[in-house]
Amino acid sequence: MANPVILSVDDDPAVSRAVARDLRRRYGDRYRVVRASSGPEALEALREIKLRGEQVALLLADYRMPEMTGIEFLEAAMDLFPVARRVLLTAYADTGAAIDAINLVDLDHYLLKPWHPPEEKLYPVVDSLLETWSTSPDAGTTEIRVVGHRWSAESFAIRDFLARNLVPYRWLLVDDPEAGRLLAAAGVSADDVPLVVTADGKALVAPTEAELAGLVGLTVTPAADFYDLVVVGGGPAGLGAAVYGASEGLRTVLVERQATGGQAGQSSRIENYLGFPDGVSGAQLTDRARRQALKFGAELLSTREVIGLTEAGSARLLRFSDGQTLAAHSVVLATGVAYRMLDAPGLADFTGRGVFYGSAASEAPSCIGEDVYIVGGANSAGQAAVYFSRYARRVHLLIRGADLTTSMSRYLIDQLDRVEQVTVHPYTEVVGGAGGEHLQQLTLRDSRTGAQRDVDASWLFVFIGAAPRTGWLDGTLVRDERGFVITGPDLVSGGRRPPGWSLPRDPYHLESSVPGVFAAGDVRAESVKRVASAVGEGAMAVSLVHRYLETQ
Structure with missing residues (x-):
């Protein structure tokens, strides 16, 4: 070579x-x-x-x-x-x-x-x-090829998984001559796609994320049964906790259900993060944090979904969706949040086929010369609008309010003002969608007048609200009415500690209602929803883990 x-x-x-x-x-x-x-x-x-x-x-x-x-x-x-x-x-x-x-x-x-x-x-x-x-x-030497239909949700899921895990791949439509050769070699038809083929010729038809992770060399099995610290979630808070935990001598494992980086990892460019005056893409920041955690000895597990947390004496026991368990002295919950689904008639059927939640950067080259619609008025939506403007004929940013000033950083608003391809539509909501094989039409409503209009649209990217990934903690931890984990002083009311609290002290600042279990980043109630604060909370959680372990 x-x-x-x-x-x-x-x-x-x-x-x-x-x-x-x-x-x-x-x-x-x-x-x-x-x-x-x-x-x-x-x-x-x-x-x-x-x-x-x-x-x-x-x-x-x-x-x-x-x-x-x-x-x-x-x-x-x-x-x-x-x-x-x-x-x-x-x-x-x-x-x-x-x-x-x-x-x-x-x-x-x-x-x-x-x-x-x-x-x-x-x-x-x-x-x-x-x-x-x-x-x-x-990709010249480790090229993975993905064969599929253009408007296939299953094909999109595979490409999105590879892109978010920073795995190079080549995308081939089923009518491409090379795709035909790969299908013939694998002994499958165009109806059996998506097909994933590695550089050495190994082929998988419609692989699961776990199979895909093993195929591309991601770690899916822990090296031990017991750790000092388990970090659940691989966004900025989780990666921060993994870096600081491992660098300070704790045997640390990070468990991620899909891909490290979280919502920040999908961001095309973060420009207000300390130390990066020229900005940094979410993928770059995630890649550097991953390598840093691995350098210090942390384990990173992919495609492992945690569905249960219990106390087992001084240990904390985590249960995976496949029934396996993992024990540790302490846990940092950094599961972040997910974008809420857009509740409009007709849209649910087009998820992955024209309707996407988050930036779905892998789709950008397919938007060349077309109109793209983005729903949301926060930084993530603004960053996506700037990114897609490099490909789309026009980007329509749909917001419910009068302008962006109450929800978006000033630097990003100024940046959008300079991009001719971006148009901001105030007081605009998506109230319906229609199409055949894929999304083809949106119905928009003016919230002031109630007037509706239909527009031709094949691309809709949604960035609305934030729902915490905490359903699996129901009955285990104290959460607020929206599902965010309550921590520290907020757990103590009228001098009374949370129900079931077994220690003679009050919970530490980021500690949940279960001793030794901490929350960091967006999943924590009343947290500041910014990358820098999430990383800081991940680091702070580790310092509190040390304090907790010293008293055990």
């Missing part, structure tokens, strides 16, 4: 030679360094690399180039090598323009020229990006 490629493109010959020289000096023994003098030339080189079945680990492009800017090149290169890390080279005078253009391409970093000495200004950045890439190698 040939060494992976690092490609740099710059129209200035002196700069181009300097980039290649510095890269070869440090990485030439492990990577093949290729340089180009223009965007079109670089794209042609990438096409040849793709045809040879080689991998591209890193792309570095100058911002100002004739014919094609660095941003335009990186955006085009994403179609050929979507997993390759992307860096923009820019002069100081162009920094502002480069930052403004970051939302057009999922940029990993930008470097100011010159970067001397490279040991301080270049290599640390490249080292980090290559390490990130090495944990999710390009």
Whole structure:
């Protein structure tokens, strides 16, 4: 297998030679360094690399180039090598323009020229990006192919699972010639899809998420029966708890029912998270947190649904949906929330076939040249609107109120104002949907006048409200009327501790009504629904776990 490629493109010959020289000096023994003098030339080189079945680990492009800017090149290169890390080279005078253009391409970093000495200004950045890439190698060697029908909810579920778990794959419609060959080789017909085929030829028809997880190398079985800490839920709060628990010496396992990252992991770009002035995609943030947790020794279990929690002396026992159990000294509940279903006649039948809950970023390339409708007025809806505007002809943001100021961050409102393809529709509700094989029409209502109108629509993405994933805790923990877990001082009323509380002290700040069981992030009653606060609560929960364990 040939060494992976690092490609740099710059129209200035002196700069181009300097980039290649510095890269070869440090990485030439492990990577093949290729340089180009223009965007079109670089794209042609990438096409040849793709045809040879080689991998591209890193792309570095100058911002100002004739014919094609660095941003335009990186955006085009994403179609050929979507997993390759992307860096923009820019002069100081162009920094502002480069930052403004970051939302057009999922940029990993930008470097100011010159970067001397490279040991301080270049290599640390490249080292980090290559390490990130090495944990999710390009689809050229580990390519998974998914064959299915365009408007199949089952096919969408598989693609969404792979995308959210950062697994590269290639999507083939059943009428594609290559799909026909794969179906014939697997001995199945087009009626039997979805079909998943690995690089080594192993084929699975309509696999479950657990089967899919095993197929792509995700861990589904715990290495032990007993842990110091079990974290339930892999969103920002859960990942934060896993990182801090494992780094502080606790034997830690994180259990996730579908994919790490939670709702934040589906976000196209988070721009108000501390330490990322240029923004970071939810997938990037999730990937870094996962690798960090694994580095410290935490176990991450996928496709394991927890359905029960009981006390067993000093241990806390968790029961999985398959009947297996897992015990620990302490538990952090970080199950987050789910978007509420849109209660409008006719829509339920189209879930996964035109109606999607959350961003469903895997569907964006299919929206090219079409109208996309988004329901919701909070940050998640705004981020999705910006993201889909890169593909759709027009994005319609439907909100119930007069404007976005009461529910969306100011920076995101300003950003939407600058995107011509996005139209905000105030006082607008979806009251119906219709179609055949997939969603084809929406009925919208003006909440002020009651007037209704029908619009042609094949794409509806819903971001409304938040329902906590706590039904499985019914009768076990004290929750509020909406299902959020009540913790700490809120459990103590009139000097009386919660029913069944067995300790002589009051519950710690994030502790639930069961000693040793803590809640962090969106699932906790009265929590601040932001990524930064969720991570902070995950870390705080671990410090309280230590305090709890010291008294046992």
